Amino acid sequence: MSAGGLKDAARRLGERAAAVARRLGVGGIFAKLLLISLSTLAVTFLVYNLLSSQLVGRDMLDRRQGVEGAELRRTITLLETAARDGWSDDSIRTALQLVVPPQMKSILIIDRGGRYMQIGQVPLPESDIRELIASAGIGRSPEARTEMVKNDSGKYIVSSQYVPSLDRYVVSLSTGFQREFRRVQNLNALAIGIAIAVSVLVSWAFSRYMTRRIRRMSLGAEQFAKGRFETKIADRSTDELGQLAGSLNRMAGDLGALEQMRRDFLANVSHDLRSPLTSIHGYLEAILDGTVPRDKADRYLRITQDQTARLMKLVSDLLDMSKIEAGQFDVVPAEFDLADMIRLLLSRMESTFSHHSVRYEIAGLPGGERRERAEPEGAEAGKAGTAGAPRAAEPGEVLVVGDPHRLEQVMVNLLQNAMAFSPHGSTVHVTLECGPDRACVSVRDEGIGMSEEQARRIWERFYKSDEARGGRGGTGIGLSIVKHILDAHGSRIEVRSEPGQGSEFRFCLVRAGLAGSDEQYRESSEK
Known part of the structure; x- marks a missing residue:
């Protein structure tokens, strides 16, 4: 087969293996949960087996040694009784066979010549029996003793005692401990098998439940990506x-x-x-x-x-919104006459008010109507930028710190908004309130007003409620730009409105010509 054929065969084999893996859930939540469960069980049972082998095994050995010692003493008592009563060896053998468990214990009665009588059926050759007797130290200790002896055949509990009245050694060989310990190990293995089976079933059921929910979310997200936002993901769980x-x-x-x-x-x-x-x-x-x-x-x-x-106004709003979204919308603070800016702006917009058949009234402007005055040399430069020392306000001036171009944009948007929602023959009220450290401007109309919900949402981009703003023109971004400009000035715009009672917009600016006015502006902007 050519190299290309081998590559194709390997690719097909890989695709089949991937398909089988997907069907089996390999790499999915089920496989991961199962792996976590099995790993946890493996570590848990490994630790348990280590502990049980040491602690449980030792406890079982201690208890078994005590039992073997007590049984040895009963056997010796039986042998002493048989000796006093003159029992024959066959009678002794028969009596001991009744108390010795078959296949678990052997009783050895050994004389000084090494000859022994065995009662029981522990499957050991004579050589192993003699080796166990030698390992237990038979004949070297007059006291009863119990030992755990290991050889190639396994583990045995050897209990021995010299009986002076019989002049015999009585030895007990028991494999009961090993069988009990194997039984415990078999129970542990059974518990491990059951735990693994339960873990697999629980992991499978839980993973199906979780993957079903995640799959619903995935399908819902795909619908959202296709623009079908009316789709709802059904999941009532609180997790x-x-x-x-x-x-x-x-x-x-x-x-x-x-x-x-x-x-x-x-x-x-x-x-x-x-x-x-x-x-x-x-x-x-x-x-x-x-x-x-x-x-x-x-x-x-x-x-x-x-x-x-x-x-041009529409394009300017669109460009400003684009700059806002790009984070490139900046303000250039300077000292300027707020009262003069309002007078000039209203003068330029007189034709617009006439077009809407709406009047305007000004309140709070110092000096009443705008008056012409000669500007000293360099005064215009001082008004247009931040360079130069701050100058004191002259009579009729309200000097504030801010970007005059952007703040004029704010006033234009507020006035046009007021005119758009005012009935013919009504009045738009423009008020300037001068405080010791701030100057506040309010624009109030006598139009259709807004509900509380509409007043809360008018700052959102593109928002146009059917009642308050629908059918009145505009793109729904003017007030959003207004709020962004005033936020950049550290000023919070307030709106008060009731349906059928008109609306009032109000904002404040930091006064100029005061000690620390630049610091106040910077602190307000940071906020």
Whole structure:
């Protein structure tokens, strides 16, 4: 066979072996549980056998030696009685055979010449008997003694005593201890076999139960990976796997909600992009082909400009959200006049308020309406960056520390949000509250309001509730960007709202021109 044929045969053999292993559960939970169970049993019984061989064996030997000594004394008493009564050897043999267990013990009655009479059937040749007698020290000790003697035939308990009244040595050879110890070992082996069988059955049943649950989770996770987040993993247990199943179900619910919000977001973005682009394309085409009179072209160009600004706002929000997700969204703190920024912003947005048929009111701005003033040389540089020494606030100014561009973005989002949900003819209230160390801004509308659940979720990306935000335009990311900007400034935005009663958004900034204002800003940002 060629080398290629050998490789193919080896590959097929490997595939078959892998298939058989999968069917047998090798490498799975069953095999691992079985291996753990058998290893535990093996170590346990190994330790048990070592201990039992030492402790149980010694205890059995001590007890057996005591029993053999007592039986030897009874035998000697019987022999002394026979000697006094003049029993014949046959009578003595018959009497001893009644008390000596067959196949377990032999009684030897030995005279000084070494001749002996054996009663019992311990299967030993005469040479072994004489060797055991010599090993036990027969004839050298006048006291009764019991010894454990080992030879090639096994282990024996040899009990001996010299009887002066008989002038004989009485020796007992017993194999009972060895048989008892073997019986204990056989029982241990039987227990090991039963334990192994039970372990295999329990491991198999438990592994099937666990793998069934894990397989359900695996199938559920595959469904989640395919976007079928409505799938639920059924597991009512309260153990760790049950908790994992609950976590996976909650994750699927969150992913499903996020996926739905993403779809709504794409639909809203597509609509928000298509509508102004369609308007821009239509108006420019009408102007170019002469459909729109020249005296009205400026009006349609302004509409086109507004639609372009709307597109730029949408693209800017998308870019900001992308930077936030990438961790590249930064703020550049500087000292600036918050009151002046609010005045300028509201002035620029007057046409937007008129378009929505909504009024605005300002409260708390020092100096009332914005007034023009000459800037000293270098003042603009001091307002635009952190370089240079802090300057004292002039009358009508509210100096704070923050990124003026990002905070203006916050105000634009809050004002546009207020206008979007305000009925025609209502008022948007903008209030500036100046404290000793902080300046707070609130934007309140007279619109449709929100429920407590909606107020809690408005900071989520893409969130648009059907009641409070659906059908009003927007992509659902404006307020999420607002919260991220204020979090970066160490400021917490608060919202108070009731259905039908309007909504109020409020945030605070650290005042500038105060001792330690930079440290306060850094501490707030770290928080």
